[in-house]
Amino acid sequence: MLSKGLKRKREEEEKEALEVDAWWLDPGLPAVTQAPPTLASSSLFDLSVLKLHHSLRQSEPDLRHLVLVVNTLRRIQASMAPAVTLPPVPSPPIVPNVADNLLASSDATLSASMASLLEDLSHIEGLSQAPQPLADEGPPGRPVGGTSPNLGALDLLGPATGCLLDDGLEGLFEDIDTSMYDSELWVPASEGLKPAPEDGPGKEGAPELDEAELDYLMDMLVGTQALERPPGPGR
């Protein structure tokens, strides 16, 4: 992003500003040259969506940044929604189509895409679940997870749907060697396993869980998977 500790020269800043202005407007559009100098809501919208995607692609998104961008995006969308009818200023015909498409697609799928993007966040947190093909469940409807408090890190498991990735859940695990989970899983407490406040026996310095506890935890994992199945038709 910004270079570290280097004083940017003024010309560089201006060049960067120009670059910024250009990237999200389609250079093919003749309307670009006639676009108003002030930043249109739609440009800000695009910028925000890009920031959101960028944030979610981080291995561990900055939650504050994410929440602020999402809220800003909602604000922008709210202000754009009533303005689907275009301003009276005559503009070339191609601009309304683009704007319409943008707004139409955003109106129709924004809630769903933002919801799924936020779900991705909880999904990213819950990457510890064993890879298991899940049927595509459509919009996220997260059932209440009845996890034990000891599995604080795992209680963020959500249905693995609506991912940014096209190939679904398995794609996330392609490059992870799951043999790692077989033995080293429960080694030192410092591996960030449990954020639980209420531990029973002192865990500090205890390198291994006994078999009974291991079985219990594995059951919970599998059990949680079962809980995450889509609710029955009666719901």
Place this chain on the structure above:
Amino acid sequence: MARSRRRRLPRGGNDFQWCFSQVKGAVDEDVAEADIISTVEFNYSGDLLATGDKGGRVVIFQREQENKSRPHSRGEYNVYSTFQSHEPEFDYLKSLEIEEKINKIRWLPQQNAAHFLLSTNDKTIKLWKISERDKRAEGYNLKDEDGRLRDPFRITALRVPILKPMDLMVEASPRRIFANAHTYHINSISVNSDHETYLSADDLRINLWHLEITDRSFNIVDIKPANMEELTEVITAAEFHPHQCNVFVYSSSKGTIRLCDMRSSALCDRHSKFFEEPEDPSSRSFFSEIISSISDVKFSHSGRYMMTRDYLSVKVWDLNMENRPVETHQVHEYLRSKLCSLYENDCIFDKFECCWNGSDSAIMTGSYNNFFRMFDRNTRRDVTLEASRENSKPRASLKPRKVCTGGKRKKDEISVDSLDFNKKILHTAWHPMENIIAVAATNNLYIFQDKIN
């Protein structure tokens, strides 16, 4: 020379004559990421000054005793101890790297010869003991001088080991490691006035710890929604009240502060007081929420007030008045018209800290271009100063700086468009009793003193 009796009148930022004292850190233009200072904190006496950096290191400076033979050293800070507090970690379960960057350092009040501090990265808090050793024992019975065990059959006589002086050695050792309690990134730690407990806050939860117990912590605030889709607000900072050990505050990304009383219930999800200033409809924009997000909250030493820092201003709140602050100080209002660009380059998300002086009569916070601002609460005057190597002659007075917002730029003014947004002063600290300030500018630590001091 006997110190003449001076009445300590409360003086403000403008009545001070701030002078350059020292600068620590490399002069190199090419800054290593690991050297970027991420936190600065004086201890309770002000004799020790700790910094943490992105590389997980802690450097502690100690103030030299004033020395008649070296009058010019005037209480300089020199390196006392350096240690690696946190290392980069890998969370195998989530395939995530945990950054070693030190987010916060908080000192414990001194109870014996050793010094204790808490340092934290995103996930783990550590209690460090810093102690001095200036003697060593000689004449052991079971081992010889190089430490090798002696053959027991060769020992024919017993002797008492004697203590001999040695060069001062400062050792830092981790005494407690408080891990596995935070799913999200820790942004604050705060030691309680009971000196036995402390809190740690991440984006969604606040935990209460006992300093002696590492395998357990109590969750006292949890704002995580059942459905993460409903997440609209995060915790940004938290602090214990300086005197009331049952009271703490936490701030949010929506510009609100909640004061909680731990006596009312175990889980403090319901606040006792709720501080929020109503939005000014005339200045509403898409960025209103982002710029209202509070990046720091600090109680005054008196405990009567608290101060919050949002993107453009510093606000002082009276704990007895929840509906608006008693003071609002503009830090860099000229940036309001630039919010779009600052959003684009992410500067709008920068988290500035703020601090009080010892008597609560002045407050200080950082800005861009290596500028920092001071506000005198009594005289209502403010000043902008710069931390730069160009003004680094010993005891050179700092000249007030001015940003030109439009129209004709006067001599010595700098225009808004020329500000360097890479040079941000996010971390500053004020000596608890004297007029000495520490200002972190990327990888350099500047120390300024009041001339009259």
